[in-house]
Amino acid sequence: xxxxxxxxxxxxxxxxxxxxxxxxxxxxxxxxxxxxxxxxxxxxxxxxxxxxxxxxxxxxxxxxxxxxxxxxxxxxxxxxxxxxxxxxxxxxxxxxxxxxxxxxxxxxxxxxxxxxxxxxxxxxxxxxxxxxxxxxxxxxxxxxxxxxxxxxxxxxxxxxxxxxxxxxxxxxxxxxxxxxxxxxxxxxxxxxxxxxxxxxxxxxxxxxxxxxxxxxxxxxxxxxxxxxxxxxxxxxxxxxxxxxxxxxxxxxxxxxxxxxxxxxxxxxxxxxxxxxxxxxxxxxxxxxxxxxxxxxxxxxxxxxxxxxxxxxxxxxxxxxxxxxxxxxxxxxxxx
Amino acid sequence: xxxxxxxxxxxxxxxxxxxxxxxxxxxxxxxxxxxxxxxxxxxxxxxxxxxxxxxxxxxxxxxxxxxxxxxxxxxxxxxxxxxxxxxxxxxxxxxxxxxxxxxxxxxxxxxxxxxxxxxxxxxxxxxxxxxxxxxxxxxxxxxxxxxxxxxxxxxxxxxxxxxxxxxxxxxxxxxxxxxxxxxxxxxxxxxxxxxxxxxxxxxxxxxx
Numbered sequence: 091x092x093x094x095x096x097x098x099x100x101x102x103x104x105x106x107x108x109x110x111x112x113x114x115x116x117x118x119x120x121x122x123x124x125x126x127x128x129x130x131x132x133x134x135x136x137x138x139x140x141x142x143x144x145x146x147x148x149x150x151x152x153x154x155x156x157x158x159x160x161x162x163x164x165x166x167x168x169x170x171x172x173x174x175x176x177x178x179x180x181x182x183x184x185x186x187x188x189x190x191x192x193x194x195x196x197x198x199x200x201x202x203x204x205x206x207x208x209x210x211x212x213x214x215x216x217x218x219x220x221x222x223x224x225x226x227x228x229x230x231x232x233x234x235x236x237x238x239x240x241x242x243x244x245x246x247x248x249x250x251x252x253x254x255x256x257x258x259x260x261x262x263x264x265x266x267x268x269x270x271x272x273x274x275x276x277x278x279x280x281x282x283x284x285x286x287x288x289x290x291x292x293x294x295x296x297x298x299x300x301x302x303x304x305x306x307x308x309x310x311x312x313x314x315x316x317x318x319x320x321x322x323x324x325x326x327x328x329x330x331x332x333x334x335x336x337x338x339x340x341x342x343x344x345x346x347x348x349x350x351x352x353x354x355x356x357x358x359x360x361x362x363x364x365x366x367x368x369x370x371x372x373x374x375x376x377x378x379x380x381x382x383x384x385x386x387x388x389x390x391x392x393x394x395x396x397x398x399x400x401x402x403x404x405x406x407x408x409x410x411x412x413x414x415x416x417x418x419x420x421x422x423x424x425x
Numbered sequence: 426x427x428x429x430x431x432x433x434x435x436x437x438x439x440x441x442x443x444x445x446x447x448x449x450x451x452x453x454x455x456x457x458x459x460x461x462x463x464x465x466x467x468x469x470x471x472x473x474x475x476x477x478x479x480x481x482x483x484x485x486x487x488x489x490x491x492x493x494x495x496x497x498x499x500x501x502x503x504x505x506x507x508x509x510x511x512x513x514x515x516x517x518x519x520x521x522x523x524x525x526x527x528x529x530x531x532x533x534x535x536x537x538x539x540x541x542x543x544x545x546x547x548x549x550x551x552x553x554x555x556x557x558x559x560x561x562x563x564x565x566x567x568x569x570x571x572x573x574x575x576x577x578x579x580x581x582x583x584x585x586x587x588x589x590x591x592x593x594x595x596x597x598x599x600x601x602x603x604x605x606x607x608x609x610x611x612x613x614x615x616x617x618x619x620x621x622x623x624x625x626x627x628x629x630x631x632x633x
Contacts, residue, residue, distance in 0.1 A: 094428055169458070200559050204481035211489030215461070218493070222454065222500050230500075237493055244489065261478075261561055 105186075108196055112185055116329045117147040122370075123329075123377045130381035150322075157318035162224060165315065169223035174316065174323035177216030181330035184209040188337050189264050191347045191361030202263035203251060206338055207244075210293065213331060214240045217295075217302065220324070221312035232311025235388065236295060236302035242395040243292040249403040250286045253279055253410050254342045259421025267346030269421070274345040282406055283343045285399050287375070290335040292395065294328065296376060298383040299391055332376060333369065340368035433473060440466040453499045457492065464488045478561040 121136060121144060128135025136146035161170060187202040189195040199205060214237050221233020255261065257279075258269040276283045292299040303311035313324050340346060346368075347361035386394070414420045439462065446459040464487045471480030568576050621629050 199477065201477045201481050201561065204478070204485065208481050208484040208489060211485055214489075214493055218496055218500075234497070237497065241490060241493055
């Protein structure tokens with residue numbers, strides 16, 4: 091029994107050292123997002139609190155902690171409180187399988203990519219629960235929009251993942267990265283990378299697809315009735331999800347922790363730094379798109395998802411499969 | 426093994442409890458939430474016995490997509506209406522048909538559990554060789570060789586049901602203005618604006 095406790099203690103220790111950097115980097119990424127947004131619009135963005143305004147998010151978080159949590163009288167209390175907790179937990183739980191380097195990974199499971207896909211598809215529950223439990227019109231409309239949007243774009247993300255898996259021949263995230271040793275999949279599967287990127291924007295409710303919280307129509311969508319720390323949890327969960335999507339993109343297409351070319355000065359840089367750089371690069375694109383693209387209309391969003399991305403990625407899947415089959419490049423697998 | 430059995434009982438107790446709550450809870454939305462909890466704990470049980478692919482697929486398909494649609498439908502129901510006395514006090518007249526279905530399901534379960542003894546004959550496969558191959562690979566090996574016909578049939582049935590559902594709900598509305606992207610993009614200033622001399626007391630006819 092003591093042995094189990096020891097193992098449990100070790101695991102808790104490891105999880106702690108994974109969660110704290112993620113939470114800190116989420117705070118930093120919020121600052122980066124606002125900063126880039128400001129610079130694109132020729133503003134300065136948050137630059138007052140701490141050096142370069144780096145502590146702005148911490149100050150915001152402190153403010154949220156001391157704010158009162160208001161629960162509407164007609165709300166379903168249990169579900170209302172559960173919703174931000176679900177969002178936050180699911181956003182953090184997915185990081186368990188992300189490999190930062192060949193050995194730096196919390197749990198190296200066989201079906202890593204499926205796990206990521208499953209957790210990101212569960213993310214919709216936090217939003218639906220929040221929207222429904224508020225018992226108010228705008229949150230409910232926001233929740234319905236968000237659910238429809240996330241379910242539609244998951245389909246094309248799933249097919250894109252199948253595209254990559256066809257080339258790798260394994261569901262293990264580590265093997266997906268190692269299979270890109272010679273050629274990152276962003277080159278042969280470039281159209282799929284673009285579709286994945288746009289679907290990731292829609293999946294995380296980022297602009298130009300932030301219709302669930304379109305402030306012009308729905309006040310703040312599903313978060314309208316939330317205040318204080320509960321709002322902050324939604325917000326942190328959302329950014330953790332964005333980081334997760336960036337990590338997924340860099341694993342599937344940008345070769346994870348692998349350096350650009352395996353030559354002398356570049357392969358001295360430790361693997362996790364490469365991974366972080368790639369995540370930051372993708373996040374930089376996310377932030378730029380938020381600043382420069384106007385919001386989509388809802389029917390345009392649905393049309394893009396179902397009538398353009400879905401057929402396109404299906405056709406590309408057939409093309410990839412035929413190419414691999416014809417040139418006898420199908421992965422033999424390790425069995 | 427202790428940890429394994431602790432986790433097994435943990436997940437199975439949650440699964441049984443939540444499945445009971447699905448049929449007993451008064452609020453329909455709560456029922457669906459318990460159904461989701463049930464799916465998740467059954468998925469965990471799948472992963473515990475080593476069928477990680479099935480567990481994950483259960484999570485993705487049932488929890489990630491099917492239950493979301495359930496929740497959609499149930500949330501549209503009027504909550505205030507369900508709290509009225511007629512809903513709670515009303516006696517159900519579906520008792521006989523429900524009884525028949527549940528007896529049928531019980532019989533089926535008995536047959537399945539009884540047939541477990543003969544599973545060597547029932548579930549034999551010529552291609553499947555048990556080894557340390559991951560179960561995703563094993564499933565793929567069996568599904569696309571021995572059971573390809575059933576697999577394809579299942580796919581066709583699903584496709585047909587999708588087409589059927591679309592056909593049932595499809596209706597052509599008249600008098601709706603639709604956006605044509607090609608028309609919009611191919612417009613240019615010279616063809617979009619037309620100058621007309623308007624005669625007094627006659628007007629012009631505008632056609633779109």
